[in-house]
Amino acid sequence: MNEATALDFNKNARSAVKDETLRAALQRGGAHFQGNRRAAIDTLPEFDRLRDEGRAIKDEVLENLDHYLEIFETNAQAAGGSVHWARDAAEARNIVLDICRSVDARTVNKGKTMIAEEIGLNEFLEENDIRPVETDLGEYIIQLRHERPSHIIAPAVHLTKGQVEQTFRKEHDDLDPNRSLEEPIELVAEARQVLRQKYFEAEVGITGANFLIAETGSSVIVTNEGNGDLSQILPRVHIVLASLEKVVPTLEDASTLMRLLARSATGQEMSVYTTVSTGPRRAADLDGPEQYHVILLDNGRSGMLGTEFQDMLRCIRCGACMNHCPVYQSVGGHTYGWVYVGPMGAVLTPQFVGVDTANHLPNASSFCGRCEEVCPMRIPLPKMMRHWREQAFEGGQVTGIQRRALKLWAYVAQRPRLYHRLARLPVGVLRRLAGRRGRLRSLPMGTAWTAHRDFPAPQGKTFQEQWAAQGGRTA
Amino acid sequence: MQVALFVTCLVDLFRPSVGFAAVKLLENAGCEVTVPAAQTCCGQPAYNSGDRADARAIAKQVIATFEGYDHVVAPSGSCAGMLRKHYQALLGSDPAWADRAAALASRSHELTSFLTDVCGVDQVDAAYAGTITYHDSCSGLRELDVQKQPRALLATVRDAHLRELPGANVCCGFGGTFCVKYPDVSNRMAEDKAADIVGTGADTVLAGDLGCLMQIAGKLQRQGVNIKVRHVAEVLADQGADPAIGEAQ
Numbered sequence A: 001m002n003e004a005t006a007l008d009f010n011k012n013a014r015s016a017v018k019d020e021t022l023r024a025a026l027q028r029g030g031a032h033f034q035g036n037r038r039a040a041i042d043t044l045p046e047f048d049r050l051r052d053e054g055r056a057i058k059d060e061v062l063e064n065l066d067h068y069l070e071i072f073e074t075n076a077q078a079a080g081g082s083v084h085w086a087r088d089a090a091e092a093r094n095i096v097l098d099i100c101r102s103v104d105a106r107t108v109n110k111g112k113t114m115i116a117e118e119i120g121l122n123e124f125l126e127e128n129d130i131r132p133v134e135t136d137l138g139e140y141i142i143q144l145r146h147e148r149p150s151h152i153i154a155p156a157v158h159l160t161k162g163q164v165e166q167t168f169r170k171e172h173d174d175l176d177p178n179r180s181l182e183e184p185i186e187l188v189a190e191a192r193q194v195l196r197q198k199y200f201e202a203e204v205g206i207t208g209a210n211f212l213i214a215e216t217g218s219s220v221i222v223t224n225e226g227n228g229d230l231s232q233i234l235p236r237v238h239i240v241l242a243s244l245e246k247v248v249p250t251l252e253d254a255s256t257l258m259r260l261l262a263r264s265a266t267g268q269e270m271s272v273y274t275t276v277s278t279g280p281r282r283a284a285d286l287d288g289p290e291q292y293h294v295i296l297l298d299n300g301r302s303g304m305l306g307t308e309f310q311d312m313l314r315c316i317r318c319g320a321c322m323n324h325c326p327v328y329q330s331v332g333g334h335t336y337g338w339v340y341v342g343p344m345g346a347v348l349t350p351q352f353v354g355v356d357t358a359n360h361l362p363n364a365s366s367f368c369g370r371c372e373e374v375c376p377m378r379i380p381l382p383k384m385m386r387h388w389r390e391q392a393f394e395g396g397q398v399t400g401i402q403r404r405a406l407k408l409w410a411y412v413a414q415r416p417r418l419y420h421r422l423a424r425l426p427v428g429v430l431r432r433l434a435g436r437r438g439r440l441r442s443l444p445m446g447t448a449w450t451a452h453r454d455f456p457a458p459q460g461k462t463f464q465e466q467w468a469a470q471g472g473r474t475a
Numbered sequence B: 001m002q003v004a005l006f007v008t009c010l011v012d013l014f015r016p017s018v019g020f021a022a023v024k025l026l027e028n029a030g031c032e033v034t035v036p037a038a039q040t041c042c043g044q045p046a047y048n049s050g051d052r053a054d055a056r057a058i059a060k061q062v063i064a065t066f067e068g069y070d071h072v073v074a075p076s077g078s079c080a081g082m083l084r085k086h087y088q089a090l091l092g093s094d095p096a097w098a099d100r101a102a103a104l105a106s107r108s109h110e111l112t113s114f115l116t117d118v119c120g121v122d123q124v125d126a127a128y129a130g131t132i133t134y135h136d137s138c139s140g141l142r143e144l145d146v147q148k149q150p151r152a153l154l155a156t157v158r159d160a161h162l163r164e165l166p167g168a169n170v171c172c173g174f175g176g177t178f179c180v181k182y183p184d185v186s187n188r189m190a191e192d193k194a195a196d197i198v199g200t201g202a203d204t205v206l207a208g209d210l211g212c213l214m215q216i217a218g219k220l221q222r223q224g225v226n227i228k229v230r231h232v233a234e235v236l237a238d239q240g241a242d243p244a245i246g247e248a249q
């Protein structure tokens, strides 16, 4: 399941744009997120200042990442926690497995974590006879359906209520066929009932981290369902999966970023639950795990430092870029063919699975710039997609007719006289083909255009030709 | 004021009337307009395809061609944005060209914003009998902050009624080579845009970039919708009686 199918982007897109159920779900989700964000930002005049602050916090961290990670490690250990460094996905999976085996875990509760998706954790645990139970409603739904999340904060946003109901009726053996599941609240109640029983069976709870706090050695997660708390407090062992760039210097810094995160993600001032975990349960504590582990995953991130992709590491996974992306809103997350989707995925996925596999993603953008406009961390997403295109072009991955056509065009464009002489030819031909209609319904070489739209014909002679003919000033 | 018109490759090839409209508007604003013959394209096809070498070569050619004028004006937010923002990204680390790229950037403008912000034009002498809605082209809007300027000028066109387009700031799906490399996605975006335009009840849709306009016209006409599609400069220059984009001659 962790295999990237990003190579099939165009094929995936073709079926996605025809899927009316998906469309309904995406439209509802998009309108909801966009509207809520707008409303939240309109009531916070200093939002842009907050963005600058957030960017500065992350930039400072990225310039001194090893320093802050070491402080984090020292303080996490001082609080009784264990810190594990994982160079890649395989190392991270094995560390999780070793910890699970050390306590004979058969079941683990999982809070929502994209890092688990990134390293393909669920599949790996199942292969090793450990049952992962998703405690986040959206994650739980897609787990039942054997799907990937289609959105980083709303994993099941691609589904309608009706589809969720069908899924529960199919998968929940004890569900009374007469029970109503029409309202979202009834769906939540049904999921909760099934999930609550499972919470208590798990020996290990795995969560992600929205932030790691260097000064206290704590991890922080924000949720709206409170499920994160259950997955980390009830079991004996709590494992935090976090990538390196999640560290921030202080709790104060995290709270600045949380304000940005909640507003940009869901339009809330703050998420409903903010949970700070510092080490395992202490003698006087009423609850909490006996063991607290943090796995720090690199997986290529340190290699992004100092490159044109460093800014991407500021990402706080709010999802605003995809909520506002017309490409994402047209095709949905699954079309992107891997874990990260939308504009942030178009930048990150080539990093993780290779630009040869994921080259479509940074190309499938009209560079409309809305993602950068809404990104709370002011990440120049289009610029980074262009960097991937440059790497692909300069690395010789753009080949065949596409490369030759571009090179030929560029050759001519650098020779104005030749260009103007050659330009007359297609203009004349298209003009004649169109006749008096003013447009063409089909073009022999241009079916990619005319499959869906008419092609407006040129008016007649080129501007330059007419301008010169009427004696306009040319120098 | 000496103004060089950067016609843009699409206007040159497909819709010269936009170029003539731009000349008229600039001359009415008191500019002396030159159209340097050595211009071809701003280089976006190469730049956005990752071909930096060719994009740089074209950028240098444009810079050399357009030096020596007080201002460079394009009837396109996308091409003006290329000159204003991206040449510096391409040439900023080249000591021989960085300053020249910066100088060009500071003198380059999108047409409607040049008219209002630099020339101080607040009114045009034009009439258009119709209900107009306006689509904001992405680069002009987000790179150059072109939003109020075309609307302010359109508000002075006699007999014209303006109706805001819901989602005016959402991409139409043109995106240069994007529209042929990802035709299904591009089409979905065009359909959404077309639906929003139809929803306004306007009989005319305008924008400031020919790429978007060809996409929108092509989609509306394929759907059999009779809404006229024109470049904003054409209406401002009182050329609104000419056949619209893709319309029978």
Ligand code: SF4
Pocket: A264, A314, A315, A316, A317, A318, A319, A320, A321, A322, A344, A371, A374, A375, A376, A377, A378, A379
């Ligand atoms: S790239 Fe920006 S907008 Fe997108 S998820 Fe990350 S922080 Fe949010």
